[in-house]
Amino acid sequence: MKIILLGAPGAGKGTVAKLLSDFDGSVQISTGDILRAEVKAGSPLGKEAKSYMDRGDLVPDGLIMKMMEERLQKPDCAKGFILDGFPRTTGQAEALEKLLEKLGIRLDLVVNLDVPKDVILDRLTTRRTCANPDCQEIYNIKSKPPTADGKCTRCGSPVVQRADETEEAILFRLETYNRKTAPLIGFYEREGRLRHVSSISSQTAVEEIKKALKSP
Numbered sequence: 001m002k003i004i005l006l007g008a009p010g011a012g013k014g015t016v017a018k019l020l021s022d023f024d025g026s027v028q029i030s031t032g033d034i035l036r037a038e039v040k041a042g043s044p045l046g047k048e049a050k051s052y053m054d055r056g057d058l059v060p061d062g063l064i065m066k067m068m069e070e071r072l073q074k075p076d077c078a079k080g081f082i083l084d085g086f087p088r089t090t091g092q093a094e095a096l097e098k099l100l101e102k103l104g105i106r107l108d109l110v111v112n113l114d115v116p117k118d119v120i121l122d123r124l125t126t127r128r129t130c131a132n133p134d135c136q137e138i139y140n141i142k143s144k145p146p147t148a149d150g151k152c153t154r155c156g157s158p159v160v161q162r163a164d165e166t167e168e169a170i171l172f173r174l175e176t177y178n179r180k181t182a183p184l185i186g187f188y189e190r191e192g193r194l195r196h197v198s199s200i201s202s203q204t205a206v207e208e209i210k211k212a213l214k215s216p
């Protein structure tokens, strides 16, 4: 599958993307995960991105597009990909259209994961993430806890709260989403390529996406 997952912070994009990837081997491409790994590695991109990310703001489009142009040409994308957290601005969406045309890639579907606001706030304050940049498994202290001593059940690394999970940064991320990313719903609706899928249950969302892929 070649799909885009849209949705507010905490809508469950990462959780649904991992389930879809386990299903058919399509690679999950999360711009957030890539950026966090760059920050951890202390690369020039990571150093530039860190201050934007910590305050919950978006990293500039130019940096994201350069990163994604390289990522989408890696051999593992040939069997399919799930774009998680990208595109995030109208500028990125327009640049992505051009990039896909240049690479001769056709998207199957754009999915908007719908979740009520109160659920989103609760999920973001209770989320925990594996600190290993190669794993980044997502946990939740209520719905999917790590081991009793706070370790990742996949790789054994410590499970931590992200730097952008302070109340201030969460509120700023939600505000940034409403201002810069929510307009993408209209962008893809106008193109007739958008499906709205409820993400209250990730498993149900995955089943709906599989169905939509069979009859786009």
Ligand code: AP5
Pocket: 007, 008, 009, 010, 011, 012, 013, 014, 015, 016, 030, 031, 032, 033, 035, 052, 053, 054, 056, 057, 058, 059, 060, 064, 084, 085, 086, 087, 088, 092, 123, 124, 126, 127, 128, 138, 139, 140, 141, 143, 144, 164, 173, 199, 200, 201, 202, 203
């Ligand atoms: P990113 O990592 O993409 O963060 P986000 O969009 O804010 O999304 P989240 O990862 O917070 O949430 P999610 O929807 O993936 O939810 P999850 O599955 O984890 O980006 C971080 C930062 O990087 C940005 O702020 C920006 O600075 C930068 N960035 C990234 N991409 C960029 C781009 N394209 N352009 C510019 N800047 C960019 O679920 C949340 C929680 O809920 C978890 O605890 C999970 O276990 C739980 N949960 C999920 N589903 C369920 C369910 N059905 N039932 C119960 N619990 C659930």
